[in-house]
Amino acid sequence: xxxxxxxxxxxxxxxxxxxxxxxxxxxxxxxxxxxxxxxxxxxxxxxxxxxxxxxxxxxxxxxxxxxxxxxxxxxxxxxxxxxxxxxxxxxxxxxxxxxxxxxxxxxxxxxxxxxxxxxxxxxxxxxxxxxxxxxxxxxxxxxxxxxxxxxxxxxxxxxxxxxxxxxxxxxxxxxxxxxxxxxxxxxxxxxxxxxxxxxxxxxxxxxxxxxxxxxxxxxxxxxxxxxxxxxxxxxxxxxxxxxxxxxxxxxxxxxxxxxxxxxxxxxxxxxxxxxxxxxxxxxxxxxxxxxxxxxxxxxxxxxxxxxxxxxxxxxxxxxxxxxxxxxxxxxxxxxxxxxxx
Numbered sequence: 001x002x003x004x005x006x007x008x009x010x011x012x013x014x015x016x017x018x019x020x021x022x023x024x025x026x027x028x029x030x031x032x033x034x035x036x037x038x039x040x041x042x043x044x045x046x047x048x049x050x051x052x053x054x055x056x057x058x059x060x061x062x063x064x065x066x067x068x069x070x071x072x073x074x075x076x077x078x079x080x081x082x083x084x085x086x087x088x089x090x091x092x093x094x095x096x097x098x099x100x101x102x103x104x105x106x107x108x109x110x111x112x113x114x115x116x117x118x119x120x121x122x123x124x125x126x127x128x129x130x131x132x133x134x135x136x137x138x139x140x141x142x143x144x145x146x147x148x149x150x151x152x153x154x155x156x157x158x159x160x161x162x163x164x165x166x167x168x169x170x171x172x173x174x175x176x177x178x179x180x181x182x183x184x185x186x187x188x189x190x191x192x193x194x195x196x197x198x199x200x201x202x203x204x205x206x207x208x209x210x211x212x213x214x215x216x217x218x219x220x221x222x223x224x225x226x227x228x229x230x231x232x233x234x235x236x237x238x239x240x241x242x243x244x245x246x247x248x249x250x251x252x253x254x255x256x257x258x259x260x261x262x263x264x265x266x267x268x269x270x271x272x273x274x275x276x277x278x279x280x281x282x283x284x285x286x287x288x289x290x291x292x293x294x295x296x297x298x299x300x301x302x303x304x305x306x307x308x309x310x311x312x313x314x315x316x317x318x319x320x321x322x323x324x325x326x327x328x329x330x331x332x333x334x335x336x337x338x339x340x341x
Contacts, residue, residue, distance in 0.1 A: 004045040012041050026095070063098040064088075064307060065123035067110045069130065070103070071224075078223065078251055079279035080296055081129075084151070087300025088127060095308055097124075107132065111140045118144045125307050127151050131196045147310045151303040153196055154318055161316040163303045167197055170292050170324040171204035174246065174274060177326060179212040182334045183244045183272065187217045189231050189256065191248040198248065201276070205246070217242065221252055228252025232259040236271070243335035244272040250279040253289055257331065268333035278327055287330025294324045 010020045015038070022029035023038035030038070066088065068081070085099070092099055100123055104110045114137070117123045126146060128137060131153025138157050141148045145159075154164040178186055188205050191198045202218055209216040219235065221227035228247060232255065235242060247253035253275035257267060265271050267287060275282050278293035299321050310316050 004042075004047040006047075008045055009038060009042050009047060012045065013038055060124050060311075061121050062096065063100050063123045064092055064304070065100045065102070065114070065117050065126040066129070067102045067104055067113050067126070069105070069107050069110045077225065078249065079281060080249065080277050083279075083296035084129070084300040084303075087297035087302075088304045089300075090297065091301050091304035091308065097308070107135070107137060111137055114140055114144065114146060118146050124311050125149070127303050127307055130192075131155060132194050133196050133199060134194075135196075147307065147316075149303050149307040149310070149316075151299070159316055161306050161310055162318045163299065163306055163321055164318060165294070165299075165321045165323060167201050167324075168204040170326070171201050172208045173326055174292060175205060175208040175212065175214070177328075178244050178246075178272065178274075178332070179209075179214060181244075181272070181332065183214070185215045185240065185242045186244045186246065187219065187235050187242040188246045189221050189228060189235075189248060189252055190218055191221060191223045193220050201248070215240075221248065223249050223252060225251050225255040228255035229259050232256035233263070236260065236263055236265055241271075243270070244274070244332070246274045246276070248276050250275045250277050250281045250289070250291065253291070254281050254285055257285055257289065268331050269336045272332040272335070274332060276324075282329070290329045290332040291327050292324040293327045294322055298322075 006017055006020050006024070010017045013020060015034070019030050019034070020038055023035040024042060066085070089099055100117070102113055104113055114126060117126070124147065126148045128141070128148055128150045129152055131150050135155070138155055138160065141160060142157060149161040149163060151163050154162045175186070186209060188202065190202055193199065205218070206216060219231045221231050228251060232245065235245060236259065245256060247256055253273055257273055260267050260271050260273070267273055273289060275289045275291040278291035282289035282291045302319055302321060306319055
């Protein structure tokens with residue numbers, strides 16, 4: 001059977017090939033009713049885009065790159081990244097773009113991946129995650145002229161787009177929530193300190209706690225369950241035990257809850273626990289974890305759309321995502337015992 005072409009769709013719709021191309025590729029130039037009619041006819045004819053021809057004609061690879069400088073064992077356990085990828089893929093699939101995914105050991109290796117991708121024309125652009133305090137990847141992207149969007153950061157760098165959220169706002173609401181419950185001794189198990197969003201959260205945590213006259217302690221982890229468990233054990237066995245602990249992700253929070261139960265520390269009466277990211281893990285444990293929640297797939301979709309707009313000729317720009325909201329569940333309550341001294 002002959003494969004349906006754009007010319008076949010144009011004849012069936014009574015339109016020019018140019019108008020059909022605008023409709024199929026989501027570009028301006030046709031009305032919304034016309035676009036819907038063209039898409040319906042394309043579906044009826046069984047048309048699928050010829051991505052190879054499109055890449056050749058436009059000198060494009062038809063793919064977007066995403067590299068993770070994180071241990072693969074952590075990526076496999078952390079729901080955030082799986083949900084982020086699902087959102088990115090949803091948008092790329094609409095545009096017949098592939099996702100090239102690579103896990104690398106460190107940032108230097110990620111920079112080399114960008115160079116290889118761009119030299120071989122394997123990708124048209126990249127989505128960069130885990131924006132760092134001092135980030136050499138931005139220099140490499142600028143040097144290559146590789147279209148990019150930073151997901152989760154707002155770098156002050158011309159030519160690079162971003163999708164970011166103001167973590168100071170939810171941190172303030174979280175600390176004030178714990179203060180209103182009566183907590184005066186609160187610990188924070190942070191993530192990797194080289195990440196900009198981690199330092200932003202820590203600064204906001206300490207500032208708001210100081211305003212409320214709370215005693216706080218920050219310990220640095222790496223987002224893994226092992227570190228979450230180890231640091232929780234250290235905090236609960238210490239001389240000045242906190243009455244609440246805020247964890248930087250759901251995996252560490254679940255591990256911390258397990259340690260509290262193992263040590264016989266009652267949650268939430270003796271210890272309140274909060275996770276920064278919400279996920280099914282937070283709702284499946286007992287008691288279910290209080291968590292800061294957002295629509296992570298939607299965040300990934302926004303990042304992919306922002307990059308797609310740049311690839312279509314738009315100017316790189318910053319998009320502010322929704323602010324996280326606190327989902328109060330079973331692991332937070334007023335402290336009913338005095339913190340151990």
